[in-house]
Amino acid sequence: MLHVNNIEAVYSKIILALKGMSLHVPEGKIVALLGSNGAGKSTTLKSISGLLTGDGGHITDGSIEFQGKNLNNMTPDVIVKNGIFLCMEGRHVFRDLTVEENLMAGAYCRKDRANIKEDMDKIFVYFPKLKALRSRKAGFLSGGEQQMLAIGRGIMAKPKLLLLDEPSLGIAPLLVKEIFQIIKQINQDEGTSMLVVEQNANVALSIADYGYIMENGRVVMQGNADFLLSNEEVREHYLGIGKEEKNYKENKVYRRRQRVVW
Structure with a gap:
């Protein structure tokens, strides 16, 4: 459904944020895009949704295709009409409108x-x-309730592909688990394809079919969710689980090395 093909993205004509980024989202599947702060995850979503230009960035190489259409020069409103909706990091609900109006x-x-x-x-x-809470203004909702509203607003657009940017950000752990279970349920019931950007690798991979791990603007590892959850290097570097004794030199080599696992 979605093919991001070796794209490079630059901010202010100077800062290279994406360095040959590629990923694919099959129809009806959930794909997780993982990585630490500054890895380029949000820039990838902005590139797909057409919002990169508004942040002073632009794609300098590569292509983004959605159901056979090239998105590189499309404006955000046209991309939404073509079936892609982005739930932005930080929720961005209309605070002065009610839940129903949102x-x-x-x-x-x-x-x-x-x-x-x-x-x-x-x-x-x-x-x-x-x-x-349908008659309450969105500005008076809790962070978790606003996140639910942001996801609900995205589903109301009837997207073919829903982009979710850090849906767990600033939300209590128990509520995060509930929201991700609902995201999975929506995927199963509606058949909506999803690309989920997350720092919480454990919860994202628990609902995903496939995952990509980014570092410094490029993919360093990819694979089925079950493989990534069980992979020792992923468990140690991204899930906080692993051997007690760590070889710092080996870690640095791993960080620099691009690893692609199918």
Whole structure:
């Protein structure tokens, strides 16, 4: 469905943020994009969604294709109409609008207006807390409730591909687990393909079919979620689980080495 082919992205014509980044998202699957701060994860999502230009960046090489269409020169609104919706890091709900009005905003580009109420009711089934708060202004919601609203607003757009940028950020661990279970349920029920950017590798891989690990603007490892969860190097460097005795020199070599595992 989505093919990111060896793209390079630059900010302010100086800072090279992506250095030959490639990934693929199959139809109906959840793909996790993992890595530490500054690895280039959010820049990858902004490149796909067309928002990179607004941040002073641009793609200098490579291509992004979605269902056979090249997205490189498309504006964000056209990309949304083609079926890609980005839930940005930090939620970015409309604080002065109610929960219901925020959800309606997600459906702004839809032409099937007759189905909007039914889809909103479906959102309230996935997120019962939002139903109880449907008349409350979004600015008065907790961080977890705002994240639920942001995801619900994204689903209201009926996307073919939903991009989620750090959905666990600033949320209590128990609520993170609940939100990720709902994300998985939406994927199964609606068939919505998803690309999830996360620092919390454990929770992301628990729902993903496939995963990519980024460092310094490029992919250094990829594989099925089960493989990545059981891989000793991934467990040690990204999940905080591993051998007690660590060889610092070996770690540095691993950090510099590109490893691709199918």
